[in-house]
Amino acid sequence: MLMQSENSRTQFAIAILAIVAIIVHVTLRFGISAPESWLVVPLWVALVLGGIPLVWDLLIKLLHGEFGSDLLAGISIVTAAWLGEYLAGVLVVLMLSGGQTLESYAVRSASSVLEALSKRMPSVAHRKVGTQVDDVPLTEIGIGDDLIVFPHEVCPIDGTVTDGHGTMDESYLTGEPYMMSKAPGSTVLSGAINGEAALTIRADKLAGDSRYAQIMAVMQSSQQHRPRIRRLGDQLGAIYTPVAVSLAAAAWLISGDPIRFLAVLVVATPCPLLIAIPVAIIGSISLAAKRAIVIRDPTVLEKLDGCRTAxxxxxxxxxYGQPELIGSFVADGLDDHEVLSLVSSVERYSKHPLAEAVIRAGEQQGVASAQATQIVEKPGQGLFGTVAGKAVRITNRKTLLAEQPQLRESLPPPSAGLECVVLVGDVYAATYQFRDAPRREGASFIDHLGPMHKINRVMLLSGDRESEVRYLADQVGVTEIYADKSPEQKVEIVRQETKLADTLFVGDGINDAPALMAATVGIAFGQNSDVTTEAAGAVILDSSLQKVDELMHISRRMRRIALQSAVGGMGLSVIAMFVAAAGYLPPVAGAITQEVIDVLAVVNALRVAVNPGLLSDYESKPPAAGADTPASG
Structure with missing residues (x-):
């Protein structure tokens, strides 16, 4: 980033030098009628101080095998100096440096979301040592340090609550639009906004390893990654450059005038390829970010519109990822409401998808909740907590039977949907059964993929039981399903499908990460898993199918506008090249003509960053009759 910044400043300085040299030259020629020997001095200064560094950089690229379209500009600068067409040479210097400056400006403009993230994060934390609280830089916070997060402050680091009860707004990081309750034992995320109560937390990660820092890294990589479509511009330039040089050489040979050689090269300088395509990509990244879509890998913008299997x-x-409680089976001798009260009191401190369903059920049934303490959520073992002196554990059937196989006869038959089992005081208390509702827009979205996006096949791939997968498939209109699949089986299916056609894979769980990487384009919902978002090419923060549709339209729009700018600009340049070859466009006029073409191409490319309004082209409609709908969301 530092080298890019220094190079940007250098290019800007060269562009300013070229402008000043041209102004001084024109002033000397027409303003004060200076001697002829004075007229070339400012132009020579610009060529020496600005042209030589630019040509040197192009030579370095050439030695490294980077035969790009900007090589034409270097040839033009050298030829102009050799033929004494100094003004034309300085105009080419201005075109090349000004174009690179414009690209750097576009990068900075598209980085506004990243800058907003950076400014939002606190630079200090309130470290507590005994009874003393001191403000220290985040870089000095170590794992295990105790920190105070005051009301309405942004949490500075990932950690665990050790003292205090309250809530935190984690929607900026997770996309979940609700406040998360916090108690001793609860995890907290850097970047979350604290509620009304002060909390004491123990730092579990260094600032550089925190969730917020990882999201920052994702945003940075999305802007630094050089996309394949830019290489397409270089490939076009590799064809365009020898054609332009050949036409310039032919004009020289036929006319016997080397000035025509220079005139053709000057007007052929391919700034539409050098600038317009990257500007279109960067503008699309910015547009996507404003719509809560993070483009990690810009090649997604090139590939997505070509996917034929979803x-x-x-x-x-x-x-919705919001299961509803549809059945409860309570052990004999226990009160249904009392058990639900204990469970909902503990679930308030969990991020598990079933937690919200239990809490909603408790609120709907009017059960009282109590303060929970000693909250622990161990992967694979479930959620532990203490409520009113009673130890409560919430886990799954498989884990429970592995530990206490004698309880097999006490459990109800497995349901088609999701379930959890509850133990109070290490004694079986209840089994809760859930069903996750199809998204309201699911059927409409699936229906429109074929006619509007040329998706030939739509598949549902899940590790859940076939009965549950089939139920969902019937509701949304998917006929091809794969159920009971492990992560390894999922990735193998995706690999096989990708051999047949470009694939789009959409997922949101850690076990989706291998499949996201195996697909042509991987899209992750939410920021709930570091592993998933690292594997995905794009991340939908506001989890909805409409955002997927918007991304598909952003991709199509970017390709269309980028190709318009590149091919249209090249076409205008070719016309101007023939005019110059015929002797009707001298080098200076050719340089000015090329500047006009550049402006037209770049202005057209900048259209991608303009908010086009509605980007979705399907109408949401209710799921099929008999489908469940979420109570909220």
């Missing part, structure tokens, strides 16, 4: 994970993609 593969969806089930939970959280074609469903």
């Amino acid at each position: 593969i969806f994970d089930k939970t959280g993609t074609l469903t």
Whole structure:
């Protein structure tokens, strides 16, 4: 980033030098009628101080095998100096340096979202040592340090609550639009906004390893990654450059005038390829970010519109990821409301998808909730907590039976949907059964993929039981399903499908990461998993199918405008090249003509960053009759 910044400043300085030299030259010629020997001095200064560094950089690229379209500009600068057409040479210097400066400006403009993230994060934390609280830089916070997060402050680091009860707004990071309750044992994320109560947390990660820092890294990589479509511009330039040089040489040979050689090269300088395509890509990244879509890999913008097979994970993609409690089986001798009260009191401190369903059920049934303490959520073992002196554990059937196989006869038959089992005081208390509702727009979205986006096949790929997967598929209109699949089986299916056609995979769980990487384009919902978002090419922060549709339209729009700018600019340049070859466009006039062409191409490319308004082209409609709908969301 530092080298890019220094190079940007250098290019800007060369562009300013070229402008000043041209102004001084014109003033000396027409303003004060200076001697002829004075007229070339400012132009020579610009060529020596600005032209030589630019040509040197192009030579370095050439030695490294980077035969790009900007080589024409270097040849033009050298030829202009050799033929004594100093003004034309300085105009080419201005075109090349000014174009690179414009690209750097576009990068900075597209980085506004990243800058907003950076400014939002606190630079200091309130470290507590005994009874003393001191403000220290984030870089000095170590793992295990105790920190105070005051009301309405942004949490500075990932950690665990050790003292205090309150809530935090994590929607900026997770996309979930609700406040998360916090108690001793609860995890907190850097970047979350604290609620009304002060919390004491223990730092679990260094600032550079925190969730917020990882999201920053994702945003930075999305802007630094050189996309394949830019290489397409270089490939076009590799064809365009020898054609231009050949035409210039032919004009020289036929006319016997080397000035025509220079005139053709000057007007052929391919700034539409050098600038317009990157500007279109960067503008699309910015547009996507404003719509809560983070482009990690800009090649997504090139590839997405060409995908012909769409593969969806089930939970959280074609469903809301908000299961509803549809059945409860309480052990004999226990009160249903009392058990639900204990469970909902503990679930308030969990991020598990079933937690919200339990809490909503408790609120709907009017059960009282109590303060929970000693909250622990161990991967694979479930959620532990203490409520009113009673130890409560919430886990799954498989884990429970592995530990206490004698309880097999006490459990109800497995349901087609999701379930959890509850133990109070290490004694089986209840089984809760859930069903995740299809997204309201799911059927409409699936229906429109074929006619509007040329998706030939739509598949549902899940690790859930076939009965649950089939139920969802019937609701949203998917006929091709794969159920009971492990992550390894998922990735193999995606690999096989990708051999047949470009694939789009949409998922939101950690076990989706390998499939996201195996697909041509991987899209992740939410920021709930570091692994998933690292594997995906794009991340939908505001989890909805409409955002997927918007991204598909952004991709199509970017390709269309980028090709318009590049091919249109090259076409105008070719016309001007023939005019110059015929002797009707001298070098200076050719340089001015090329500047006009550049402006037209770049202005057209900048259209991608303009908010086009509605980008979705399907209408949401209710799921099929009999489908469940979420109570909220």
